[in-house]
Amino acid sequence: MRKLLALVLKDLHESSIALTGLVVLHAIVAIFASLHLQDAGADHRDVILYARVLPIVSTAVFSHRLLSAELTDRTWLFLGTLPLGKPLLLGTKVLLGLALVCGLQLILAGSSALGLAERYALGSTDILRHITHYLSYATCMWGAGVGLALVGRYRIPLILAVVATTISMGTIEFKKTPFPLLPNSLAPDSPYRAWGAVMAASWFGVGTAFAGTLLAVRNGSIADLVAQRMSYREKVTMSACLIALVVGMIFYDEHQPKEPFELTGAVVREEDGVSLRLRPPASMSEAEVDQLADDLHAGLAGLLGRISHGPLPPVFVTHRSSLDATAHERGFARDKDGILLRTNLDAPDWLASDFQAWAVGLVLREATGQAATREDRRWAFDGLRSWWSLRNDELTSEKLILRTCYGAPDGLTRAQLDGWYTHREELGPHIAAAVGGDLLVTVEERFGPDVLDRFLRATVATQASHSFLGSLEERGTPVAERFEAATGETLDAFLAAWSERQVARCAERADVLARLPRLDGRSEVEGGRAGRRVRVKLEGNLPDDARVRLQSSRDRFPFHPFDTGDKLDMVDLDAEEARQGWALERSWPVGAMAVWRLSTVDPTLGCEVGTGWRRELVP
Amino acid sequence: MVSMPSNSDAAEVARAPTTKTKALAAKAPKVLDSLGSWSGWGVGAPPPPTAQPATLPLKGTRMTILETHGLRKRFGSVEVLKGLNLTLQPGVVYGFLGRNGAGKTTTLRAVMGLQPPDSGTLRLFGQTVTAPGPATKQRIGYVSQEQHLYPWMSCRRIGRFVAGFFPDWDAAEYARLLDAFHLPPKRKVGALSGGMKAKLALALALAHRPDLLLLDEPTAGLDPAARREFVNVVRRQADEAGRTTLFSSHIVEEVERVADVVGILVDGQLAYEGPIPDLLDSLVCVYRPVGSPAPEGFVEFAREREAELDRIVLRGDPAHVAAWMEADPPSERVSLEDAFLALAVGRA
Numbered sequence: 001m002r003k004l005l006a007l008v009l010k011d012l013h014e015s016s017i018a019l020t021g022l023v024v025l026h027a028i029v030a031i032f033a034s035l036h037l038q039d040a041g042a043d044h045r046d047v048i049l050y051a052r053v054l055p056i057v058s059t060a061v062f063s064h065r066l067l068s069a070e071l072t073d074r075t076w077l078f079l080g081t082l083p084l085g086k087p088l089l090l091g092t093k094v095l096l097g098l099a100l101v102c103g104l105q106l107i108l109a110g111s112s113a114l115g116l117a118e119r120y121a122l123g124s125t126d127i128l129r130h131i132t133h134y135l136s137y138a139t140c141m142w143g144a145g146v147g148l149a150l151v152g153r154y155r156i157p158l159i160l161a162v163v164a165t166t167i168s169m170g171t172i173e174f175k176k177t178p179f180p181l182l183p184n185s186l187a188p189d190s191p192y193r194a195w196g197a198v199m200a201a202s203w204f205g206v207g208t209a210f211a212g213t214l215l216a217v218r219n220g221s222i223a224d225l226v227a228q229r230m231s232y233r234e235k236v237t238m239s240a241c242l243i244a245l246v247v248g249m250i251f252y253d254e255h256q257p258k259e260p261f262e263l264t265g266a267v268v269r270e271e272d273g274v275s276l277r278l279r280p281p282a283s284m285s286e287a288e289v290d291q292l293a294d295d296l297h298a299g300l301a302g303l304l305g306r307i308s309h310g311p312l313p314p315v316f317v318t319h320r321s322s323l324d325a326t327a328h329e330r331g332f333a334r335d336k337d338g339i340l341l342r343t344n345l346d347a348p349d350w351l352a353s354d355f356q357a358w359a360v361g362l363v364l365r366e367a368t369g370q371a372a373t374r375e376d377r378r379w380a381f382d383g384l385r386s387w388w389s390l391r392n393d394e395l396t397s398e399k400l401i402l403r404t405c406y407g408a409p410d411g412l413t414r415a416q417l418d419g420w421y422t423h424r425e426e427l428g429p430h431i432a433a434a435v436g437g438d439l440l441v442t443v444e445e446r447f448g449p450d451v452l453d454r455f456l457r458a459t460v461a462t463q464a465s466h467s468f469l470g471s472l473e474e475r476g477t478p479v480a481e482r483f484e485a486a487t488g489e490t491l492d493a494f495l496a497a498w499s500e501r502q503v504a505r506c507a508e509r510a511d512v513l514a515r516l517p518r519l520d521g522r523s524e525v526e527g528g529r530a531g532r533r534v535r536v537k538l539e540g541n542l543p544d545d546a547r548v549r550l551q552s553s554r555d556r557f558p559f560h561p562f563d564t565g566d567k568l569d570m571v572d573l574d575a576e577e578a579r580q581g582w583a584l585e586r587s588w589p590v591g592a593m594a595v596w597r598l599s600t601v602d603p604t605l606g607c608e609v610g611t612g613w614r615r616e617l618v619p
Numbered sequence: 620m621v622s623m624p625s626n627s628d629a630a631e632v633a634r635a636p637t638t639k640t641k642a643l644a645a646k647a648p649k650v651l652d653s654l655g656s657w658s659g660w661g662v663g664a665p666p667p668p669t670a671q672p673a674t675l676p677l678k679g680t681r682m683t684i685l686e687t688h689g690l691r692k693r694f695g696s697v698e699v700l701k702g703l704n705l706t707l708q709p710g711v712v713y714g715f716l717g718r719n720g721a722g723k724t725t726t727l728r729a730v731m732g733l734q735p736p737d738s739g740t741l742r743l744f745g746q747t748v749t750a751p752g753p754a755t756k757q758r759i760g761y762v763s764q765e766q767h768l769y770p771w772m773s774c775r776r777i778g779r780f781v782a783g784f785f786p787d788w789d790a791a792e793y794a795r796l797l798d799a800f801h802l803p804p805k806r807k808v809g810a811l812s813g814g815m816k817a818k819l820a821l822a823l824a825l826a827h828r829p830d831l832l833l834l835d836e837p838t839a840g841l842d843p844a845a846r847r848e849f850v851n852v853v854r855r856q857a858d859e860a861g862r863t864t865l866f867s868s869h870i871v872e873e874v875e876r877v878a879d880v881v882g883i884l885v886d887g888q889l890a891y892e893g894p895i896p897d898l899l900d901s902l903v904c905v906y907r908p909v910g911s912p913a914p915e916g917f918v919e920f921a922r923e924r925e926a927e928l929d930r931i932v933l934r935g936d937p938a939h940v941a942a943w944m945e946a947d948p949p950s951e952r953v954s955l956e957d958a959f960l961a962l963a964v965g966r967a
Contacts, residue, residue, distance in 0.1 A: 002783050003784050074765075081763070085752070
């Protein structure tokens with residue numbers, strides 16, 4: 001005990017300046033975090049960022065001070081002459097470091113718990129969970145630090161290489177790292193991550209075992225060897241290797257080929273760069289299946305021809321009876337190539353055009369490495385899906401015009417186009433697709449099909465570059481510039497002209513538009529501080545026989561362009577019920593974010609219209 | 620007969636330090652009595668280890684402090700120790716001589732447990748160990764060739780730190796040693812010269828009153844004055860406290876000054892182990908015409924041409940050596956340095 005005390009006191013004294021600095025830093029951040037979290041309007045991202053970064057800083061400092069420096073300065077040899085076993089020596093230092101890193105993290109955990117307690121009704125269990133998550137994360141970091149500490153002069157190149165390779169190759173999923181232990185929201189309703197303790201123990205155990213092994217192998221001569229400072233030649237070699245790695249990453253632009261997904265019993269269409277396999281339900285006749293396969297194939301192949309995109313990944317379509325007619329689903333086949341689509345082909349109101357629009361979008365998005373759905377070009381992407389699937393349908397074209405007038409009666413501004421995700425949320429996906437589609441139709445009308453194709457090739461058909469330089473170049477060319485290059489007209493001028501025509505067009509349909517419902521809504525909070533309920537009420541001119549859908553979530557961004565809305569709570573109401581208000585499921589703690597939307601299907605427009613997504617903090 | 624003043628000079632050199640000569644006069648017979656038999660020339664296998672005692676022997680007993688038997692250590696393709704047999708008796712200062720790279724440091728590090736041997740037996744304080752554990756280390760003081768002390772600590776603080784590891788730490792003795800070595804207690808280790816660091820390391824090694832002091836070329840890099848001072852301290856410790864010491868060096872003069880017994884390490888094995896006078900009494904240097912054979916009854920040890928003659932170092936029975944010198948006055952006594960060179964390099 002006396003020996004351990006001597007060692008601990010020595011290490012504390014040796015690290016006293018660093019420790020003091022870190023305590024001050026943590027205290028400042030803790031005060032900030034506590035005040036920040038008490039603010040009902042603030043989110044938790046900044047606090048989480050500090051909670052993630054500071055243990056890394058502490059780990060870097062103490063793993064160097066307690067372990068690496070002893071070897072680099074060769075004081076480890078002096079310690080070796082003292083009557084203290086190596087396991088005890090390493091164990092003491094590792095546990096001391098753990099105590100220091102976790103102690104510092106505890107300052108943050110405690111302060112944020114205080115801040116959260118002010119904002120939410122936190123119980124002792126909530127606080128304990130919160131602190132456990134913080135400490136588990138810090139333990140993981142320290143475990144990694146211990147493991148790397150004895151890699152000596154190679155630890156920094158090793159960290160850089162691992163991080164660079166991981167980012168470049170995408171070999172590690174974020175959720176498999178310790179970072180989700182500190183999620184972006186610290187709201188007390190987030191689940192307890194029991195795996196965090198296991199992960200912390202594993203990281204700590206592996207790190208310590210690795211360090212112990214390095215000290216044991218050949219009596220620590222390897223650790224001693226790598227602890228010495230780099231020679232000039234080694235520095236040059238190491239720098240060259242790192243530069244080569246970075247250059248390799250920059251120019252790396254190659255997908256690893258995968259085996260295609262196998263779909264037995266499927267109808268196959270493989271022509272014109274499109275490989276489609278459709279496995280229908282038993283209820284469909286052979287002729288129906290052939291027709292559907294031909295239509296889908298023609299839709300994809302025709303689009304491919306117009307935008308001159310290379311071969312598309314193989315597309316697999318399967319039937320799933322549990323889905324709604326309009327709710328299509330993306331499937332994933334692990335380590336297999338291809339895009340797996342699921343839809344309910346048996347549903348009575350299933351529409352081929354609707355599915356084709358959805359499928360075209362998804363396939364294009366995947367084929368371009370998601371470049372097609374970047375926000376600045378998302379309007380064109382939405383428009384393409386709508387325009388392509390409905391391009392030959394004259395009847396629907398009138399509906400599309402009505403939809404555009406419903407969504408953009410006064411035209412559009414550049415700001416709306418540039419911030420399309422926000423605007424799209426307000427309009428709803430169908431109206432947004434109609435507006436985007438009409439913009440494309442207008443381009444085709446004014447400049448001709450070739451110009452439209454050129455513009456589409458330059459935007460939604462552009463492959464995302466996997467290389468750093470390619471990515472920079474790609475992102476460095478705004479869509480407005482691409483538009484002008486394709487059409488010869490500036491995007492602003494085009495928008496002004498379109499808006500002018502839009503106003504005129506909408507004026508012609510003013511009567512019809514006046515009869516269309518405009519949904520509005522508001523939320524009210526009921527109940528005490530511990531268990532609040534959020535009630536959403538419909539406002540606006542909706543007929544009594546209309547059905548209203550209320551979607552809600554606690555996730556700030558609960559939906560994905562192609563998901564089925566699994567994260568959403570959903571309820572269909574009568575108009576009257578909606579006016580009376582409907583209490584959302586579960587209780588809502590103070591400061592939680594209530595995300596909701598009211599929508600209805602309008603027969604005139606033939607699509608869903610709604611309030612847009614509302615995000616409100618529970619007061 | 621030609622008088623050979625150089626003979627007496629050589630003898631004087633071999634026994635130069637007056638303080639040590641006095642100490643040896645008092646100590647050596649006792650040591651030799653207790654040992655009975657030095658390994659001496661052509662070091663063979665020492666007696667097999669005795670049964671391991673149940674507990675560590677108490678301080679003050681007179682059993683062998685350190686024994687190595689067949690110690691081997693290899694670094695890659697180089698075998699540094701090739702079956703080293705070494706015996707260190709209590710109260711003795713053992714001068715461990717060898718050229719650079721002979722394996723002195725490897726031996727001491729093996730004894731200290733810093734670099735366990737590949738094979739062989741190591742006995743410390745009568746107990747066979749693979750590497751000394753904490754309890755054994757508490758009885759050893761170790762000073763390495765280079766001092767890797769914490770530069771931010773003051774002399775006093777590093778004493779307090781090391782004291783935490785030794786129950787027998789004598790703070791007063793440490794303070795006395797600092798004072799004796801002229802080491803300012805408040806001065807940072809980083810601000811000490813190489814010689815001062817070596818003395819600080821010696822103070823740290825001595826303050827817990829070790830039963831065995833291991834000194835691994837502690838004077839390397841010190842100036843002559845500092846080296847002399849260091850050696851004197853070691854000798855004084857041996858004389859006053861009867862400290863058993865293993866002092867490794869390649870500097871013959873300081874070993875001669877400090878050691879009762881010498882072990883000469885050549886190519887990973889001891890070429891000689893025994894009292895210095897025994898070594899010197901068994902060697903004689905003769906001058907013979909170039910190419911003449913060694914005189915009968917002697918083993919030729921080294922030969923070197925000097926002008927028109929060969930200078931030959933011969934080994935023989937001490938009585939035979941003495942008789943030869945009577946009969947052949949040009950013959951010379953051999954200094955320890957000559958003996959070391961003859962053994963280690965083959966130079967006469």
